Structures are given as structure tokens and as C-alpha cells.
Amino acid sequence: MPDSKKNPGFAGITGDFKVTEAEIRGTEYVGVRAVDGGHASVSGTLPFQVASRGASDQPLFEGAHGERLEKILSRYEDPQGALLPALHLAHEIRGHLSPEAMDAVAERLGLSPAYVRGVASFYTMYNLQPLGRYLIQVCTNISCNLCGGDEVMRAFLKHTGIEPGEVSEDGLWTVIEVECLAACGFPTAVQINERYFENVRPEDVPAILDRLRKEAPEMGAPAAPTGSES
Amino acid sequence: MAYPFVHPDETRVLSKHFGEPEARTLAGWEARGGYQALRKAVEMGPAEIVSEVKDSGLRGRGGAGFPTGVKWSFMPQASGKPHYLLCNADESEPGTFKDRELIRWTPHQLIEGCLIGARAINVQHVYIYNRGEFFETTQILARAIEEAYEAGYIGKDILGSGVDIDITLHMGAGAYICGEETGLMNSLEGRRGEPRLKPPFPAAVGAFGRPTTINNVETLCAVPHIVTHGGEWYRQWGTEKSPGTKLFCVSGHVRKPGNYEVPLGFNFREFIYEMCGGPPEGRALKAVIPGGSSVPILRPEEIDIGMDYEAMAAAGTMLGCGSVIVMDETTDIVKQVRRMSDFYTHESCGQCTPCREGTAWASRILKRIEDGWGSEEDLDTLLELSENMAGKTICTFSDAAAAPIVSSVQKFRDDYLALIRRGENLAASA
Numbered sequence: 001m002p003d004s005k006k007n008p009g010f011a012g013i014t015g016d017f018k019v020t021e022a023e024i025r026g027t028e029y030v031g032v033r034a035v036d037g038g039h040a041s042v043s044g045t046l047p048f049q050v051a052s053r054g055a056s057d058q059p060l061f062e063g064a065h066g067e068r069l070e071k072i073l074s075r076y077e078d079p080q081g082a083l084l085p086a087l088h089l090a091h092e093i094r095g096h097l098s099p100e101a102m103d104a105v106a107e108r109l110g111l112s113p114a115y116v117r118g119v120a121s122f123y124t125m126y127n128l129q130p131l132g133r134y135l136i137q138v139c140t141n142i143s144c145n146l147c148g149g150d151e152v153m154r155a156f157l158k159h160t161g162i163e164p165g166e167v168s169e170d171g172l173w174t175v176i177e178v179e180c181l182a183a184c185g186f187p188t189a190v191q192i193n194e195r196y197f198e199n200v201r202p203e204d205v206p207a208i209l210d211r212l213r214k215e216a217p218e219m220g221a222p223a224a225p226t227g228s229e230s
Numbered sequence: 231m232a233y234p235f236v237h238p239d240e241t242r243v244l245s246k247h248f249g250e251p252e253a254r255t256l257a258g259w260e261a262r263g264g265y266q267a268l269r270k271a272v273e274m275g276p277a278e279i280v281s282e283v284k285d286s287g288l289r290g291r292g293g294a295g296f297p298t299g300v301k302w303s304f305m306p307q308a309s310g311k312p313h314y315l316l317c318n319a320d321e322s323e324p325g326t327f328k329d330r331e332l333i334r335w336t337p338h339q340l341i342e343g344c345l346i347g348a349r350a351i352n353v354q355h356v357y358i359y360n361r362g363e364f365f366e367t368t369q370i371l372a373r374a375i376e377e378a379y380e381a382g383y384i385g386k387d388i389l390g391s392g393v394d395i396d397i398t399l400h401m402g403a404g405a406y407i408c409g410e411e412t413g414l415m416n417s418l419e420g421r422r423g424e425p426r427l428k429p430p431f432p433a434a435v436g437a438f439g440r441p442t443t444i445n446n447v448e449t450l451c452a453v454p455h456i457v458t459h460g461g462e463w464y465r466q467w468g469t470e471k472s473p474g475t476k477l478f479c480v481s482g483h484v485r486k487p488g489n490y491e492v493p494l495g496f497n498f499r500e501f502i503y504e505m506c507g508g509p510p511e512g513r514a515l516k517a518v519i520p521g522g523s524s525v526p527i528l529r530p531e532e533i534d535i536g537m538d539y540e541a542m543a544a545a546g547t548m549l550g551c552g553s554v555i556v557m558d559e560t561t562d563i564v565k566q567v568r569r570m571s572d573f574y575t576h577e578s579c580g581q582c583t584p585c586r587e588g589t590a591w592a593s594r595i596l597k598r599i600e601d602g603w604g605s606e607e608d609l610d611t612l613l614e615l616s617e618n619m620a621g622k623t624i625c626t627f628s629d630a631a632a633a634p635i636v637s638s639v640q641k642f643r644d645d646y647l648a649l650i651r652r653g654e655n656l657a658a659s660a
Contacts, residue, residue: 023251026334026370033369039379042372042399046365075398077312077438083420084403088362109420122422122579123403125362141324142523143481143555145569179406179573180324181363184481184553185488194365 025195037068044072044085046092046194060090060104069108079109083119087126096127124178132167132174134212136160137191140177143184148202152188153177155202159209172216173209235486237505241467241475244451245491248335254370256377259338265383267454271346272391274457279350283453285461287473292318292409292446293522293551295472295539298453304433305351306441314442315348316418317358317450320402320409323522324573325553328477329447331489333360334367336451337374341397343450345383346457348395351443355396359414362402372399406577410625411444413579424579425625446551448477467493472538476552480506483513483558494549495536502533502556509558517557517642521550523570524630526637547637563645567638568596574631585628588619592635599646602653609639609646 022028037043061069072085086109090101097120106116120126127135136156140149153175157164160173167174183189186198190208197208236242236249252258259265271279284299305313317340321329333340344356360368375397378384386394400418402408408417412426415437436442452474456464465473472494478501481487485507492501502508502518509515515530520537525548535541542549557566575589595612598604616632623629639646 019249019251024334025366026251026254026373029251029254030369030373033372038372039376041375041379041384041397045360045368045372045399045401075396078419080420081418081438084417085401088401088403111420119420119422123362123405125402125404140569141573142519142566142570143325145566146482146555146557146561178363179576180322180326182321182327182330182361184325184327184555185479186327187481187487191363196366 035064035068037071040071040074043068044075044082044088046088058093060093060101061108065089065093080111083109083111083116084123087116087120091126096130098128130167133172133216134174134192136173136175137178137181138175139179139181139183139187139189139191141180143180144187144189147187149188151202152190152200152205155205156190156209159205172213235488235490235506237490239505240491241493242491243455243475244332244336244339244448245477245489247339248331248489250335254335254337254374256338256374256381259336263458264338265342267457268342268345268383269389271349271457272389272393276350276352279346279457282461283350283456286456286464287461287468287471288449288452288456288464289472289474289539290446291448291452291476291551293323293524293548295549298445298449301433301443301445302347302351304431305353305443306433308352309441312355312438312440313351313353314437314440315344315351315353315356316411316414316437316442316444317344317347317356317447318409318411318414318444319358319360319364319447320414321361321447322406322409323524323551323553324570325479325481325519325522325555326551327479327481328489328552330361330364330367332447332451332477333364333371337371338378339451339454340371340447341374341378341384343453344397345388345395346453347443347445347450349393353443354394355398357398357400357418357437359400359402359408359418362404368399368401375399405579406573407579407625407627410627413625414444415442422579424581425627427624469495469536469538469540471540472549476537476549478537478552478554480554480556482554482556483509483561484556485510492537494538495541498533498535498537501537502554506554506556509556513558513560515556516559516561517563519553519555519557519634521548522553523555523573524548524633525550526633527641529641562600563638563642564596564600564649567634568593568600570634571596571631574627578627578631582623582628584619584622585631588615588628589631591615592619592631596635599649602649602656604646604650604653606647606650608650609643612636612639 072082076082086105091097094101102116103113106113138153156175162168181189183198188200190197190200247253280302288298289295319329348356384397405423407413408423410425413423417423418437432442468474475491475493477489477491518528535545539549571593575593578585578589580586595608616636619628619632
């Protein structure tokens, strides 16, 4: 991937682009947001990267995470409206949605546990089982498929040595197919945790995995809910 | 070279500042004339905004093409209860990637559009339902919303007008069906994203039981420009019934994929061959899907038409959300239709039997044909199945799932037959 000519945000043609990867992703502008979610209007979005994936046994919804949930709740006339953001938050803290986490959400929002499970199981982004540190989602829908999405999927499986949906032995990888990621002009689109990799060819896969392997230790332990930036 | 590919024949209104990182900051947006439309809208008052948008002829960009001003006029006057405006940013139609780019490059354009829309229909709270997968673009939009709150564009007493409008960014969680407006409302309410029966329509009973309007990102992004320059100005582009410009997302076998903004009614053939560079060197065009995977496929000889709602309908397809998927002669049509069908099987919410069962059966039959075990009767079965799926369910998902199957069997029957014959020959020689 570290190909200076190839702009990861842009379509498969190499060339001299004015904007950098950081500018496309907006990382300079956005920076890192606080664990308590920042302004209430946007507290339902993930201020932290899903990099903290990988389980934590802190109590759910205490400290800064609790503050974030209160902010989320303040934005809906019915607490049930906060269900999706609350599940996202629990997912972010725990790395997946365990029965215990879903029950905690149900209790906080005054819903029945069965109802919460019914909703959680409807949406594909709520993972009810633990995942690898990196969830690699390869788009194989039509636009990417026309440009070789299936081969990219096979390359990820080959180089991680796992079957779709499995967690690799070192705990690093889970690879699945995903439906259209809305990056069709930049095939093949691959989402790895929170980050999009666009314009991926099968031969790019080993370099992407290497890059992630190098980043993995820096991600460290899951963020502590202190309200500080980390 | 600017933003991926910019063609001189484009008419860049909404996409003018794509590729300019500084345009996404509040200061950068204000320097580009941002929030002037909001100032004007606050003075204009609701009735005048609605009338201006009606005059412009702006039509919903999410796919259905319903006139936006008319939709707004369905909202009741202030009833003392909360009213809601929902911005549909759950972009998930295969082939579509315009809303993500609009949010990524011009988040304040969307915020301004939401605020003006809210002002027009007396809404105090706007929810932007953003697709769950869009972590990166969501952070850009979130930062922009925080900036706009700090600057007093959102919140209490906007620009000293006495008008209060809040915006909340709400993340989806991975379900195509939540892009359907009633499914989106259910999802916002913390339910499974299953579409609702209409009537009651959202303007009467919407999110949380309140009067609600749902608009697409691109629709709302066009509103500030219309308020600034007037409805007549917007009509300088496009056709009588489809005025204005539209973003088209081009993907697949094309030399210059990306987003292009052109006036509605632009010639489709010229668009594909001139603007987007046509299929790769030395390969012929085989098929084009003009509006996302849910619309009927066109053959190369059918593309000498205008890119507007009426011309597409006359050609037996739909403009949809303007997602042009180009397929060249190397394409295995049956495989691609099977892949689309798998998508619909996965994403069917399961409420209605024709859709839940129909999508799954269609996928299995298509897979059988693809693998060489099909027969000619399977094609009749597919058409019969599709007929039982279309128009028989709560929402139009089932119709969307049937569209590529029916159009491909009708227009690319030879591709199906070739696979069927090959399988029969293999079986005979075994």
C-alpha cells in the first residue's frame, strides 16, 4: 500500500493527486474525540476507533462511558430510540455483544432482554461472538465483483489462513464478505475495523496485512473510561 | 489533477468543492459562501422556502424522484408536538457512493440543507441517519456539527431568529432495508428496521408517532443553492420535469470511475463514453445498470437516452439514485445477477413471504444455472417467481430484487441458455 503515486481514497488509476490520504480521511481535521462522546448531538457516533476491540471487563456504562450514554439518551423523546447507539457503545467497550451486555442495555433502557436481542440480531454490525483484532470486510457486491472482489476475498483468506467468519489462532484476523460499502468507484473496497481501504487488488493484500500487524501492538489495551484523550 | 476525475463538461453545483480539504471546516465553508443561505432562509420564513423549492422542481434524489417541495407541503403546521426531519444518509444501494462523498467533502453543505429544510417545515429536531459503516465520514460530519453548534448555526435561537433547531447524528448498524424511509424510522426508534405499511404516511404518523419528513442527503444539499439563487435559477439545468443537476456514481468496467455532476437529461451514451472514458481499451460494452442494482438493466443499443426520470422510465428502467454500473463484454451476466440476488436474500427483512421466500429461491435457481445444472424451464420459473414478488409486499424491496432478474432473463437470455447448454452437454458426455 505505501505507494506514493497511489491514492488510497481514489479510484484505481495511479497519478499525481493533490490531496493526501490524511486529507481524504479527514484525520487532520477530526483528530481524536473524548471517550465521553463530546457534544451530545454526536455522542452516538464512535468517538473512539474500534481499535479497542478485544474485550474489556470494565463495568458497562460507568464513568465517561456512562456520561456518553446519558448524552445519547437526552437526544430521543423515547429511551428506546437510544437502543442502536447504546448497543454500539456496548459493542465498542466489549468488542462484541455478549448476552450479558445486551441484558445491561435492556435494563438501562427499560426494555425486555428478548426485545433487545431481537433488535441486535437484525443488524449485521452487531457481532454476537468475539472477533479477531481486525475485522476485515471485503465487498464482493456487483461493482467490486466486476473488478475482482472475489479474488481479493480469496487473497485475504489465503494470507490469513482462515475460513470466512473464523478468528485466526493469533487472534488478529476475522475475514468476512460484506455487502456494498458505498465506495463502488474505488474497487475493491475493503473495510478493516473503522478504516476503509479502497482500490485493493489481490497483490496488495500481503502489504496491508503487514501494515496492520505492525500497528497492532501500538493499539494496546482497550481505552480506559477516564474522559481523557488517549 | 483535481478530485479524482473532473470533466470540463460537468456542471458542478453540489460537488464544486470536492477534493478541497479546507472546505470541510466551518471557516473554509464560510469563505466559500457557506451559511448565507441559512441567513436568508431564516428571514424568508417557512411558506416562502417551500414555495421556492416547489418552483425549482427539485425531486428527491434517493431514488423515487418525488418533488421535494410537494413532500414538504404535506407536513402539518406547528401542532404543538415535536415534528421531525430525517436525513437519509444510509446510502447502501449497490453502485451508489455519492452521499458518502458529499458528507466527506462538504459536511456543512448538508448541515445547512438540514437546517433550511427544518425551518421550512417547522421542525425542531433533525436526525441524520448515517450509515453505520461510515466511521470515517461520520467523524467528519460529527466535527462539523460540533463546529456549527459552537458558531450558533444549530441550537437555540439560531442567528438571533428565535428559531430552535437541533441536529442529532444517528448511526445505523448495517441493514440495507433501513434506507427505506419507514424502515429507517423504525430503526431510529430502536426497532428492527422493518418497513411499515403506508398509509399512514410519515407526514401524518412518522418517527415516534410524530409528523416526519425524510429526505436524501443529496436532496438536502441542493436546498441551500436553491434558497440562495431561487427556484428559477435551478431550472436553467435539466428538463421541464426533471430540473437541476444530479450526481451520478459511475463504477464497474469504466476507465474513469467516480462521481460526476451533470444536468438531468444529459445524453447517457455521451456520459459513459465521453465523460467516463467508456469501457477499458479494446473491450465492448455489454450492459449498463443506470440507477443502482434495483433497476432493470439496459443493453448497449438502449443507452441513447437522456439521464432524467422520464427518459429512463420510457426506456423501461429507472434513474434511481443515479448509480451507473458499467459492464463490458467480459462480464458473466448470470453470475452478477446471482450475486445481486444473494444480496437481496441477505438483506430481505423477512416480514413478507413473497420477498423472504422469493429472494432465497431466486438465488438458488440462479446458482443452479450458474453451476451448469439449470434447464430452460428454470428461466420460466424465475419469471413466474419474479411476478409473484413484485408489487405484493409492504415495501418495494421485493420489486427491486425482481428487477435485475426479469430484465436479464429477457435481455440476456442467450447468456443463460449458453450456461444451460454447456451443463447439458457436460452431463451427456459424462
